[in-house]
Amino acid sequence: MTTLSSTHHTPPPAKNIPMLTGGLPLIGHLTEFLKDPVSMLIRGWHEQGELFQFRLGTRKFVLFAGPEAHDCYFRAPRDHMSAKDVYQFTVPIFGRGVAYDVSPELMSEQLGFLYPELRESALRKFSDIMFEETMNFADAMGQQGELDLPQAMNQLTINIASHCLIGPEVRNQLNAGFAESYHDLQNGINTLGFFFPHLPTPAHRSRDRARKSISEMFERIVMERRRTGARSDDFMQKVMESRYKDGRAVTDEEITGILLTVLFAGQHTSAVLATWTCLELLNSPSYIDKLRNEMQEIYANENASNIDTLKQxxxxxxxxxxxxxxxxxxxxxxxxxxxxxxFGDHSVPAGTLAMVSPAAAHRLPHLFANPDRFYPERFASPNREDKQHRYTLIGFGGGNHMCMGKHFAYLQLKTIWTVLLDRFDFFTDRDIPAPNYGSWVTGPKEPCRVRYQHRSKSGIFH
Ligand code: HEM
Incomplete structure (x- = not known):
């Protein structure tokens, strides 16, 4: 039975949280963790069960593994488990006065301005932009060639995110400095920055310059919209017109900060998942045929490409x-x-760094049959492996920090691979690359290039 402690009653005497074996003096489990954190955490689950500790240097961490443990973790109130205390490295990127720089309540209020825009029912208007951007991207690819896949998916998702989330002015300025500044801002997320976000390294100086130039760009657009009275149906407009509960308007600095928070949370994560999707499909080409057959059937009857056809x-x-x-x-x-x-008989003490690992959780063999196998039908009836518990599949988190962009991300990924698989054949001579655990968002190890060839004219999106 899972319970969350409250300060109002005395919990039963807690058992010690088991420690993962194999720790070394001083460094603890650091070497194994840096090499392959996911295998280490799965090993921990096999060995110790749903809750165990390990050490990285002198710091102790506790992993919550498995749906019941995730439930406890995600349901914990914010004054028990804090994201703000851990994600301080984002403050120089998102900016002062927003997100993890403010109280969790204020952060929720700020992100709440955009919740209605990201609800499934509100996404219809984005679906046309996603198709338009992906078709333009496909046009520019020409007849054949080679792609640096992660870079290409990064570019395409920046085009889509800046167009849908920020607004057409920023999308049109991608070539005029925004893309470069955004890139410098992205490089500001590094391991050193996680521990020392304000250390004056060259990468951090470029990050701070880029932040300033993006904020000037956004503020110019906000001012121009206010001056001309022009209104757009986008996130920038939504935040500009929002009011805090106490009636206060959102400042220009906060507008930039909220938009950057959403852009950062959503763009690179989407690019990486789009990249993995292509690599897995190339490794299981029979699914490419099956996906094309599904598309042929659906688009034969419904020749519109939109959110409704994607849903089918x-x-x-x-x-x-x-x-x-x-x-x-x-x-x-x-x-x-x-x-x-x-959690159960254990009490996780204050001061601990508590983790949940979607990557480890998704390979637990009692939940996912043959967990290393690529097998999309595991989600179809009657298997429905993800429906065993609300926290079996947790790639978008859960609880009060649950991702607000999940439906947007799915729509985007489906659009990208619907258009690109229809338009091109892709080829690679390599096996699927191993994950690159050195980066905050885990993509494949590079280089990661694929060749492509335009398919015959019989496709849907030509
Ligand atoms: C494949 C794409 C994506 C993945 C895998 C992903 C994953 C996640 C995860 C795991 C969290 C929870 C973090 C935590 O608990 O510490 C999160 C939070 C968040 N995501 Fe996403 N996300 C994606 C796309 C998006 C998109 C497209 C948007 C916006 C349009 C977005 C906006 C956010 C925001 C604002 C948060 C913070 C919520 C909060 O802390 O209250 N994400 N995302």
Whole structure:
């Protein structure tokens, strides 16, 4: 039975949280963790069960593994488990006065301005932009060639995210400095920055310059919209017109910060999952045929490409879901325990860094049959392996920090691979690359190039 401790009653005497074997003096489990954190955490689950500790250097971490443990983790109130205390490295990127720089309540209020825009029912208007951007991208690819896949997916998702989420002005300025500044801002997320976000390294100086130039660009657009009275149906407009509960308007600095938070949370994660999707399909080409057959059937009757037709592509949906399972871009979610949290007979003490690992959880063999196999049908009836518990599949997190962009991300990934698989054949001579655990968002190790060839004119999106 899972309980969360409350300060109002005395919990039963807690058992010690078991320690993962194999730790070394001083460094603990650091070497094994840096080499392959996911295998280490799966080993921990096999060995110790749903809750265990390990050490990275002198710091102790506790992993919550498995649906019941995830439930306890995600349900913990914010004053027990804090994301803010862990994600301080984002403050120089998102900016002061927003997201993890403010109280969790204020952060929720700020992100709440955009919740209605990201609800499934509100996504219809984005679907046309996603198709338009992907078709333009496909046109520019020409008849044949070679792609640096992660870079190409990064570019395409920047085009889509800047167009849908920020607004057409930023999309049109991609070539005029925004893409470069955004890239420098992305490089500001590095291991050193996680521990020392304000250290004056060259990467951090470029990050700060880029932040300033993006904020000037956004503020110019906001001012221009206010001056001309022009209104757009986009996130920038929504935040500009929002009011806090106490009636206060959102400042220009906060507008930039909220938009950057959403852009950062959503763009690179989507690019990485789009990349893995292509690589897994190339490794199991029979699914490419099945996906094309599904598309032929659906688009023969409904020649419009939009959110409704995408919804009918159930194999495409399961394919993306299988990639979320095998390659969740965020392999670790971290919180600092502020007040003891009880799970079963154990009490996780204040001060602990508590983790959930979507990547480890998605390979637990009692939940996912043959977990290393790419098998999208595991989500179809009657298997429905993800439906065993609400926290079996957790690539988008859960609880009060649950991703707000999941439906947007799915729509985008389905659009990208619907158009590109229809338009091109892709080829690679290599096996699927191993994950690159050195980066905050876990993509494949590079180089990761694929060749492509335009298919015959009989396709749908030509
Ligand atoms: C494949 C794409 C994506 C993945 C895998 C992903 C994954 C996640 C995960 C795991 C979290 C929870 C983090 C935690 O608990 O510490 C999260 C939070 C968040 N995501 Fe996403 N996300 C994706 C796309 C998006 C998109 C497209 C948007 C916006 C349009 C977005 C906006 C956010 C925001 C704002 C949060 C923070 C929520 C909060 O802390 O209250 N994400 N995402």
């Amino acid at each position: 592509q159930s194999l495409m949906e399961y394919t993306i879901r299988e990639n979320e399972r095998l390659h969740p871009p965020l392999i670790l979610l971290i919180r600092k325990v502020l007040k003891p949290v009880q």
